[in-house]
Amino acid sequence: MKHKTTRIGLVGYGQIGQAVHRMIEADTQNGMEVVFIHDRCPDAQAQAPPQLALEDLGDFTQSNPDLVVEMAHPDVSREWGCAILEKTDYLLVSVTAMADAQLEKQLLEAASRHGTRLFLPHGGVVGMDALYENRDIWDSVEVVMKKPPANVDCAAAGMDPDQIKEETVLYDGPTRGICPMFPRNVNTHAIIALAGIGFDRTRSVLVVDPAWNVATVEIQASGGGIQLHTERVEGITGVTGASTPASIYNSIQMVGSTRPGIHLR
Ligand SMILES: NC(=O)c1ccc[n+]([C@@H]2O[C@H](COP(=O)([O-])OP(=O)(O)OC[C@H]3O[C@@H](n4cnc5c(N)ncnc54)[C@H](O)[C@@H]3O)[C@@H](O)[C@H]2O)c1
Structure with a gap:
């Protein structure tokens, strides 16, 4: 049986973004592939492999992602959350964005209108x-x-x-x-x-x-x-x-890993 590869776009290439990218790349059996990396800071963007660099986040559909993962700032969800959910699934790490009731409503409406999913990881929460x-x-x-x-x-x-x-x-x-x-x-x-x-x-x-x-x-x-x-x-x-990058990676795997066999999450 052939397993689909989940195509993942990363927004934010700082501490969490770089660690998550390394973890995705290190496990070749997980059925996930990074298809773009976007960071608004040129120095951070320069850390990413040039073939994955996406300068303008407005072009995110070009690489046809199944999932976009925000690891940057709550502003990304304000500016791009609805546009992402119009096209594909979205996992946002900067969850404080959801305290803005109007934004929460807009994101939920975009997801239900377009049949996409919004994932909120547990991050630093135990239990x-x-x-x-x-x-x-x-x-x-x-x-x-x-x-x-x-x-x-x-x-x-x-x-x-x-x-x-x-x-x-x-x-x-x-x-x-x-x-x-x-x-x-x-x-x-x-x-x-x-x-x-x-x-x-x-x-x-x-x-x-x-x-x-x-x-x-x-x-x-x-x-x-x-x-x-x-x-x-x-x-x-x-x-x-210290525990957050591995936690975020685990949440991404929950959504995107197509590895055959046992999944403990
Ligand atoms: N859910 C959780 O439990 C949890 C835990 C820790 C951090 N976070 C959040 O995750 C995010 C990343 O944390 P980090 O430690 O990697 O931060 P970091 O500062 O190391 O990296 C953030 C990167 O995002 C980039 N960035 C900022 N605003 C941007 C924008 N509007 N568009 C594109 N790129 C942008 C920055 O240039 C930077 O390279 C932060 O928002 C932080 O609050 C969430």
Whole structure:
């Protein structure tokens, strides 16, 4: 039996994008092929093999992708999400984009109008399956994220991380509000909200301390006689935790791998 190869376009060729590309290339049996790479930054784009470089994302259909994977910035979904979903499936890693209710509606409408699929990976979340499967019974869901301030992009919040000298709570409130303030840092909060009780009912806390050198994400959900508590502590580079590239690759495989045999995801 001949297995189809899934043709994949990558948008964003930074830390996650380059790692994911390496992982796709390293496994020749996975039935996936990278057909273009687009990054708006010339230096990042220059890291990609020239034959895969796509200068203008508007030309993405030229290589006939089955799946486009965004690993760049939530702005990509604002600018290109609907156009991508008009033609093919879309997996977006910068999930904070979905806190914009109007954009969420537009993406869902584009997908249903064109019969395409929008994939949202669990990324940095441990236990999203348990959170999602029980989403109808939770009374409360909260996520507490702790990071060194140097690993938090505070630009949209108008804060200067270099001025923070001690443990400081940067945000405590509904997840809807934290996403536009720290759009590159709180994708974990956004996917927890989507999987659980929504952006307006989920409580998000972001704490920074220059004395820390790791990132911690703690999730608590309770309701219907069930208590869920997970915690992961990991190294962090830039805005991305050490476990994230492998997690994103696994989600891409869930969608795109046509490898014969067992699939554990
Ligand atoms: N879902 C998750 O759990 C999770 C975890 C970590 C990071 N992220 C998100 O994934 C994305 C990538 O993270 P990273 O660590 O690889 O970042 P990075 O800064 O190393 O790389 C991002 C790349 O995207 C490019 N880029 C930015 N905006 C662009 C645009 N509008 N069009 C085209 N290219 C653009 C940049 O030039 C850069 O090369 C970020 O948005 C980050 O917030 C998600």
